[in-house]
Amino acid sequence: MSDRTTCYENLEQPQKRGHATEAIVRAAFAVRDIPVLVPTSDNEPYDLVVEVGGRFHRIQCKTAYRKSEGTVAFETVVTRRRGDGYDREDYHGRAEYFAVYDPINDNRYLIPVSDAADGKMEIRFREPNNGQRVGINWAEDYLLEERLADLRRPR
Template sequence: MLDRTTCYENLEQPQKRGHATEELLRAAFALRDIPVLVPTSGNEPYDLVVDVGGRFHRIQCKTAYRKTAGTVAFETVGTRRRGDGYDRAGSDGRVEYFAVYDPLNDNQYLVPVADAANGKMEIRFRKPENDRRAGINSADDYLLEERLDDLRQPRSG
C-alpha cells in the first residue's frame, strides 16, 4: 500500500494536490465535529469556512512541501485563475487562518494569518542541530488539534 507522501508525489498537477489537500483538511474538521462550509465558486480567497460555536472562520488550504532538513514550507499567497492569467494576492484581511497539510509527516496545521510570513512560511518539525530557537516556527505550536481552542476564543477588537 502506498503512503500519503508517495500518493502526493504521484499527483503531478499542482491543482490535483490542492484538491486532495482541501479534502483531507475538510475531513479533519468533520472528524472533530466542526461544520465545514464550502464556497460555490473557486474565485473566493478562502477554500472553506468552519463554524465553531456559532462563529465563522475563513480558511485557505495549503499543501506543505519539503524545504530543508527538518522543515516544510507553504505559500502564504493565493493564486486565482483570471481570464487574462493568474492573480497572486496576499491573504491578510481575506482569510483568518491557513489550514496546512504536510504530506511528508501526515500532519495538519492551523496557522493564523497574522503569524504567517509574507510570501512563504516555514514550519520546523525537527529541532535544529544548532538548537537555535529565535525566529523558528515550531510544528508543535501549529498542530491542528492544539490550535482548535484558538477558534473558540472570542475575537478581540
C-alpha cells in the same frame, strides 16, 4: 502500497494535490464535529468556512512541501498568471486561517494568516543542527487540535 508523500508526488497537477488537501482538511474538521461550509465557486480567496465557538472562520487550504531537513513550507500568497506576467496577492483580510496539510508527517496545522510570513512560511518539526531557537515557527504550536482548543475558548 505507496506512502503519503509518494502519493502526493504522483499527483502531478497542483490542482489535484490541492483537491486532495482540501478533502483531508474537511475530514479533519468533520471528525471533530465542526461544521464546514464550502463556497459554490472557485473564485473566493478561501476554500472553506468553519464554525467554531459560535464564530465563522474563513480557511485557505495549503499543501506543505519539504523545504529542508526538519522543516516543511507552504506558499502564503496566490499567484495568478496575467497577460503581462504574474500577480501575487496575500490573504490578509481575505481569510483568517491557513489549514495546512503536511503529507510528509501526516500533520494538519491551523495557522492564523496574521502569523504567516510574506510569500512562504516554514514550519519546523525537528530541532535545527545549529541549536537556533529564536524566530522559528514550531510545528507543535500550530497543530490543528491545539489551535481549535484556542478557538473554542470564549472571548
